[in-house]
Amino acid sequence: MITEVSEKELMLQREYIAKVKEINSKLSEIPLAHVHSFGCQQNVSDGEKIKGMLALMGYGFTRETENADLILFNTCAVRENAEDRVFGNVGALKKLKENNRNLIIAVGGCMVQQEHIAAKMRKSFPQVDIIFGTHVMHNLPQMIYEKLADRKRTLSIPECDGVIAEGLPVIRESKVKASVPIMYGCNNFCTYCIVPFVRGRERSRKPEDVFAEVEGLVKDNYKEILLLGQNVNSYGKEYGVSFSELLRRLDSIEGDFKISFMTSHPKDCTEELIDTIADSRHISYHLHLPVQSGSDRILKEMNRHYNRERYLKLVEYAKKRIPDVALTTDIIVGFPGETYEDFKETVELMKTVQYDSAYTFIYSRREGTKAAAMPDPVTDEEKGVWFRELLEVQNAIGEKAYERFIGKTVRVLCEGIGRTADGLMTGHSRHGVIVDFNGTMDMIGQYVNVKITKSCPWAVVGELVGDTD
Numbered sequence: 001m002i003t004e005v006s007e008k009e010l011m012l013q014r015e016y017i018a019k020v021k022e023i024n025s026k027l028s029e030i031p032l033a034h035v036h037s038f039g040c041q042q043n044v045s046d047g048e049k050i051k052g053m054l055a056l057m058g059y060g061f062t063r064e065t066e067n068a069d070l071i072l073f074n075t076c077a078v079r080e081n082a083e084d085r086v087f088g089n090v091g092a093l094k095k096l097k098e099n100n101r102n103l104i105i106a107v108g109g110c111m112v113q114q115e116h117i118a119a120k121m122r123k124s125f126p127q128v129d130i131i132f133g134t135h136v137m138h139n140l141p142q143m144i145y146e147k148l149a150d151r152k153r154t155l156s157i158p159e160c161d162g163v164i165a166e167g168l169p170v171i172r173e174s175k176v177k178a179s180v181p182i183m184y185g186c187n188n189f190c191t192y193c194i195v196p197f198v199r200g201r202e203r204s205r206k207p208e209d210v211f212a213e214v215e216g217l218v219k220d221n222y223k224e225i226l227l228l229g230q231n232v233n234s235y236g237k238e239y240g241v242s243f244s245e246l247l248r249r250l251d252s253i254e255g256d257f258k259i260s261f262m263t264s265h266p267k268d269c270t271e272e273l274i275d276t277i278a279d280s281r282h283i284s285y286h287l288h289l290p291v292q293s294g295s296d297r298i299l300k301e302m303n304r305h306y307n308r309e310r311y312l313k314l315v316e317y318a319k320k321r322i323p324d325v326a327l328t329t330d331i332i333v334g335f336p337g338e339t340y341e342d343f344k345e346t347v348e349l350m351k352t353v354q355y356d357s358a359y360t361f362i363y364s365r366r367e368g369t370k371a372a373a374m375p376d377p378v379t380d381e382e383k384g385v386w387f388r389e390l391l392e393v394q395n396a397i398g399e400k401a402y403e404r405f406i407g408k409t410v411r412v413l414c415e416g417i418g419r420t421a422d423g424l425m426t427g428h429s430r431h432g433v434i435v436d437f438n439g440t441m442d443m444i445g446q447y448v449n450v451k452i453t454k455s456c457p458w459a460v461v462g463e464l465v466g467d468t469d
Ligand code: 5AD
Pocket: 078, 079, 192, 193, 194, 290, 292, 330, 331, 332, 361, 362, 363, 364, 365, 366
């Protein structure tokens, strides 16, 4: 069952926050925490809440591990290489722990939510003091207090459908861009994916909670609001408020800001959503629509619930309705049983869509998923060859993709110093495209109009002008 963490439980954690703060205030120097989030934006967002709680407990922050009093890794399980990186990083902390017995090491998030990983972490990495799963992040103050008070190790990985904890403190990584989770978990069980197993069932935040948070952020002068969810298109089933409806409500907020979102599942992406973007004042003209494969046979094996034709229809509609729409995607190469012919269909789809960019991954076997039990005869070497072929195709598309903006005038939020040439400032357009232009430092934080004169594979360059198209 999905439950909202009760006020009573949150109150209890606030008491632990005060107790840890009391302990830390007696130290001669402010203790420092090093927090690192691996993986997706949702993890980064969780990391911001972890930092919020740690700050209230009296911790300062450090980017180094060497001078930290508390090291926390917020882990990702989506592919094996992400997990290997965590094991490597945690292993490297052994020396630090030997030199400083008071160092607290905590590992949390998706990776350790898997039973076999938690067991390995506990057995083979005795330097780790706290291992916590995805459903108990809000209990971190208690876990840290118990470690400080009686030096015991904590392992907290409850199995449950998931919780929602409202009102946690947050320290945001940026003063301009803010992530706002609108839902958690996933019910789709794509056969390759571990997320539904480690993040629990799909659950949405109340529309009024999301609205209040976004309104507050706009008041605080945030310029980009990134709405997060594994499948934002199925937002709000509990409340009878669709994702399009939520977007329209958020779009009604007055102010100069942009709304973007990730990730949109093609099976639930509707023409209504595309119309909502096209007719909006604030919503980014960018659609991240993970296709995963261009082969109908493989899409079926992946349990994606759409086919190539339906996907391409959506893309066509988005291109028709949203001016110069920016399309990006995720693709998996080498899913079990994929043949070169299947792979070629992905390449062809890529050429048809003409993505601005694509996140491409070699299939990684995840224990416990359906695909993990499927025969997988293609060798890693062969998958590597296909993968490089796909990259080359996308690089060639990406080289030219931004040419469509040349001669057009776009609105840009000036964010800082540019990278394409000396003396240029930079920002992002409504499409999420990097725009470098002849601005000045005093423009940082302001919107300006830029006429595009040149395109590169990863940015466009232009000159300041008076009006937008
Ligand atoms: N192997 C490779 N890539 C994966 N992804 C998810 N699970 C796997 C896996 N087992 C990719 C998908 C998804 C993105 C976030 O990660 O493309 O959209």
